[in-house]
Each structure stands twice: as C-alpha cells, then as structure tokens.
Amino acid sequence: MGRVLQNRGVGVESPWLRAFASRGIRGLRTVVGFYVDGFRGMTVGRTLWIVIIIKLVVMFGILRLFFFPDLLNSKFETDSQRGDYVIEELISKTR
Template sequence: MKTPSFLQNLVTFYRDGFRGMTVGKTLWLLVLIKLFIMFAILKVFFFPNYLKTNFKTDESRSNHVRQELIDRTD
C-alpha cells in the first residue's frame, strides 16, 4: 500500500479544517470582502493611472519616469 505524500496530507488537512469551521467561514468571508474593497474599489478612486492620463505614448511615459527618478536622487 502506498503512503500518502506530504502534499496530499496538506490538502486533506486544510480541506477537513475548512469543512469543520463554523465562525471561521464568516471571518474568511469578511476578510475576502475587505480585500476586494481595498484592491478593487479604492484603487479606482484613490489611485488613478497618472501616466496613462497625462502622457500619450510609452516613450513620453518612460521619459517622465526616468526624469522623476533622476530628479529625486539629487
């Protein structure tokens, strides 16, 4: 009989653990909702794509980034 590998034991451990959760499922749902809000919604409103809106070509974007990096090191 073949012994289960480490990976199979790990998958079984987490699968059984998540199945047995009661309060944990609700907490994981809250964590996932919070991450969605942080990365999807807040990014759109608070972190606009500055380079895409202010520069038309990739070359002008790269020149701007290069110039900003040079200016900040002085």
C-alpha cells in the same frame, strides 16, 4: 526518512513538511487535505474569512479607482514617453 531529508539538504522538524519532502506529490495532497478538512470544519472562521475577502476586494478594487487615478495614461500617449517621465522622476527624487 532522516537520510532522505539530510540528502536533500532540508532541515525539517515538522511532520507535515517531512511528509511533503519525502513523498513529493502524495505529501502535497496530504497537506492540502489537512487544510481542506480544517476549512470544512469551521463555523465562525468561515464567516471571518468571508469578511476578510470582502474587505480586501473593497481596499484593492474599489478604493484604487477613486484614490489612485492612472496619471501616466492621461498625460502621455506612448510607452516611451511614460518610461522617460518615470525615469526623470526617479532621478530627480534621489538628488
């Protein structure tokens, strides 16, 4: 197995990565199975992941609507006008 890793140019010490590098798809299934088993066995961790996902949805979905309005669509009609405006703003900010 060491030769396979050296021939591919992968310097891997982790057994999971070594399994993936030498077995391809079968190794990928092994790694995915490892994580699936880990998530199935969680009790508190599952609740924490749900809280994290809800927070991300709130941050990127809802807050975006209120704090980041789409100014380019409201000010300009065509894509070329929007592009020209962005280029001018970038150039003027660098000077």
